[in-house]
Amino acid sequence: MSAIALAASIGWDREQMASRAALDIPDGAYVNLGIGIPEKVAQYVPEGREVIYHTENGLLGMSATLEAGQEDPELINAGKKQVSAIPGAAYFHHADSFAMIRGGHIDICVLGAMQVSQTGDLANWSTGSVDAIPAVGGAMDLVAGVKTIYIITQHCTRTGEPKLVGSCSFPLTGKAVVSRIFTDLAVIDVTPQGFKLVELAPGVELDYVRQRTGCELIADDWQ
Amino acid sequence: MSAIALAASIGWDREQMASRAALDIPDGAYVNLGIGIPEKVAQYVPEGREVIYHTENGLLGMSATLEAGQEDPELINAGKKQVSAIPGAAYFHHADSFAMIRGGHIDICVLGAMQVSQTGDLANWSTGSVDAIPAVGGAMDLVAGVKTIYIITQHCTRTGEPKLVGSCSFPLTGKAVVSRIFTDLAVIDVTPQGFKLVELAPGVELDYVRQRTGCELIADDWQ
Amino acid sequence: MIDKRVDSVAQAVDGIFNGATVMIGGFGEAGSPIELIHALIDLGAKDLIVVNNNNGSGHVGLAALIENEQVSKMICSFPRTANSTVFPDLYHRGDIELELVPQGTLAERIRAGGAGIPAFYTATAVGTPLAEAKEVRNFDGRDYVLEQGLKADFALVKCARADRYGNLVYNKTARNFGPIMAMAANTTIVQTGAQVEVGEIDAEIIVTPGIFVDRIVTVANPVHESRLVNDGRTYP
Amino acid sequence: MIDKRVDSVAQAVDGIFNGATVMIGGFGEAGSPIELIHALIDLGAKDLIVVNNNNGSGHVGLAALIENEQVSKMICSFPRTANSTVFPDLYHRGDIELELVPQGTLAERIRAGGAGIPAFYTATAVGTPLAEAKEVRNFDGRDYVLEQGLKADFALVKCARADRYGNLVYNKTARNFGPIMAMAANTTIVQTGAQVEVGEIDAEIIVTPGIFVDRIVTVANPVHESRLVNDGRTYP
Numbered sequence A, B: 001m002s003a004i005a006l007a008a009s010i011g012w013d014r015e016q017m018a019s020r021a022a023l024d025i026p027d028g029a030y031v032n033l034g035i036g037i038p039e040k041v042a043q044y045v046p047e048g049r050e051v052i053y054h055t056e057n058g059l060l061g062m063s064a065t066l067e068a069g070q071e072d073p074e075l076i077n078a079g080k081k082q083v084s085a086i087p088g089a090a091y092f093h094h095a096d097s098f099a100m101i102r103g104g105h106i107d108i109c110v111l112g113a114m115q116v117s118q119t120g121d122l123a124n125w126s127t128g129s130v131d132a133i134p135a136v137g138g139a140m141d142l143v144a145g146v147k148t149i150y151i152i153t154q155h156c157t158r159t160g161e162p163k164l165v166g167s168c169s170f171p172l173t174g175k176a177v178v179s180r181i182f183t184d185l186a187v188i189d190v191t192p193q194g195f196k197l198v199e200l201a202p203g204v205e206l207d208y209v210r211q212r213t214g215c216e217l218i219a220d221d222w223q
Numbered sequence C, D: 001m002i003d004k005r006v007d008s009v010a011q012a013v014d015g016i017f018n019g020a021t022v023m024i025g026g027f028g029e030a031g032s033p034i035e036l037i038h039a040l041i042d043l044g045a046k047d048l049i050v051v052n053n054n055n056g057s058g059h060v061g062l063a064a065l066i067e068n069e070q071v072s073k074m075i076c077s078f079p080r081t082a083n084s085t086v087f088p089d090l091y092h093r094g095d096i097e098l099e100l101v102p103q104g105t106l107a108e109r110i111r112a113g114g115a116g117i118p119a120f121y122t123a124t125a126v127g128t129p130l131a132e133a134k135e136v137r138n139f140d141g142r143d144y145v146l147e148q149g150l151k152a153d154f155a156l157v158k159c160a161r162a163d164r165y166g167n168l169v170y171n172k173t174a175r176n177f178g179p180i181m182a183m184a185a186n187t188t189i190v191q192t193g194a195q196v197e198v199g200e201i202d203a204e205i206i207v208t209p210g211i212f213v214d215r216i217v218t219v220a221n222p223v224h225e226s227r228l229v230n231d232g233r234t235y236p
Helices: A003-007 A014-023 A037-044 A094-102 A139-145 A206-211 B003-007 B014-023 B037-044 B094-102 B139-145 B206-211 C009-013 C034-043 C061-067 C086-093 C103-115 C178-184 C225-230 D009-013 D034-043 D061-067 D086-092 D103-115 D178-184 D225-230
Strands: A030-033 A052-055 A059-063 A084-091 A108-111 A115-117 A148-152 A178-182 A186-191 A194-200 B030-033 B052-055 B059-063 B084-091 B108-111 B115-117 B148-152 B178-182 B186-191 B194-200 C021-024 C048-051 C071-076 C097-100 C119-122 C136-139 C142-148 C152-162 C185-195 C215-218 D021-024 D048-051 D071-076 D097-100 D119-122 D136-139 D142-148 D152-162 D185-195 D215-218
Touching (some): A037 A108, A108 A139, B094 B139, C034 C152, C103 C119, C152 C178, D021 D178, D048 D061
Parallel strands (some): A148 A178, B030 B108, B148 B178, C185 C215, D048 D071, D152 D185
Antiparallel strands (some): A186 A194, B178 B186, C119 C142, C119 D119, D136 D142
């Protein structure tokens, strides 16, 4: 059995990755969640914390909970899924919404990634393929404007390529923007010295993570 | 009896100047009125026209009519006088209000003047005196942003100096911004050729106006 | 008297000319003025430059306008949507141009166009391919890219309620680009779910003051794009 | 739990430090957070840079703050108001600095500061003394001047109603600079006429979403500056 095939069965699953990331979102934070696994973070707010979710299409106070009969095709999130609004929510137009982002008012944004470099560069919008239709959405605005960028991603691509790399080969979304990465295998910080291990998923060995990381991984506390 | 002393008793009075300017404001116009005589223009909207007044401190649909008991010190105009709001009025914040101005959405602005040059330069905020505390308010934004700038002013200063001049000696509010001037003596356009007479106040002679104008006044139709 | 109401969507879009720049409100289907877009298809104006966050889905609304080959260029942030095949096909054939703009930069460019700001600096896209060939300038130690305001000849906007002055309120996240596009267009054309009397909308809650609106048409029961797409509908 | 309410104006202004830049809402007396200003006088912070459209009147509110020699510089558009003698006296003595900014440029600079725009171009003031020494640039045949975004350490804002999240609505033309100053300050301090439960203000009508607000204090019956001035009142 190859190491790659094993990868699916060890470490954190998607729900656990989201729940681990949720632990690092403090009470009272204003948070924007990207499409995919990041959306799940909202389901795992630890007891006693109140977190306000922003969706860049014009709502502060988004809830993924959708009661039957309350659906409105004009109440959607950035992924164009129907959502609901909490009591105390506010609607606003797109320029005001991105003023919140660009002006540094959103505390944390959790995004997916195609590649993250050891200097915190993020690539998550384009493979650079000439065939693909480029589509960027709000990702570049979010990484440029939000104070803290968290990434949730599988540690490797489906074909086993590392997503944490020395430098990104894909076109960038932003330079030096990522603070912390939550993968299926570990929690890793971007530091001035490079990637630094914060936590290993249960049952995952340091060497196993290192083999799947495209550059140095600092793990002084584990040696 | 000197010509200057006469000036007070011939031509249009302040109410007539305002009423004459009001004739040139079309139905459906969005209009900003400066402090002083311009404020009076709102009282002379010709029958059958509907004009919407903007006040730059955040109200579209201002009315100078103030019913007893309805006063609110937080409902004021740009001159900080208490006003009221018509049905269909809208409140907004200062950046949105000046977006209306700067974005060219206000059709007409009627302002007072200290000097207007034959190229349409306006000076109406400062004498340039070193003793005076400079105060500009929204005048520079209005002249830069509003499509059509009308001026209502006495033809001469209290000491008999012409206010319509070859070039302004006072610091400018804006360059080449004035379209038309309503004085106590005449209506005058700013044209590429210079000041051009549009209309004389009843009983006022062309030469009388020319003597009180600081530069050439084109009046081909009167010669 | 000020009365911006017109009787039909055909009258509402009358005068949209070949080559016009047309901003179309909506984020996905939320706020998409689909009846106005269909009227624009009926009108047949060609070579349009369309500004919209996306590029429509299925074969109705914006996707149908593109499919009808009325659009020569799209300015948008995310030209990839579920059920979107029309744009990709034209794009791969080289029959439509794309100006890709980050979503927040797109919103701010539209707001700037409406507010008389010809250009502004933003940190968005610095160091990425989307900032290539753009001026970069440092303020207080950080790099920013120069972006230009965006204006349009026409805006098509959907709202919930409107009065004859053109005062508008919106429904939930259908607000999105509507208020800023209404500011940025020479002629702003609005479809409203309901008309109300002047004064009925509280002056404190008006989102788009009438000064930004030129024509209003009532579409009391607008269709939902997703339902049309699910039903396999096409336009015309 | 998010609860931005504090119990007193003293708590609300706590931490405003010497040398801080403080934006103070209001256009004349409309929207002037006079109780917060008086609390700032009690606090005694010095060398403040104050951003306000005017400079107060009489010997209360902003005029009293200036008179108490807590302000080293005013950034404003119209430092001349009826009943305003405090600022002129200090200014003529050379004891206070003035940065004069056209009103719309001031509003846009504050909005830019809050929206993360470091600089923008505007036609306002081109060709006038207020554009001297500023960069002028031509776009599409017209000259514009470069203006920089304006941020603050603190904003003092007055609103009509607020909930514990900091969602705000205002009263009529007292709205003026409040919403944009709330965006542009690190710490936004609000006095509200009334507190309401979360959810009581319709999500469609909130003017300032809570994300821009840090502290809220209820001042149920705020004084009116003009009445204090007419009564010859002074502060402290």
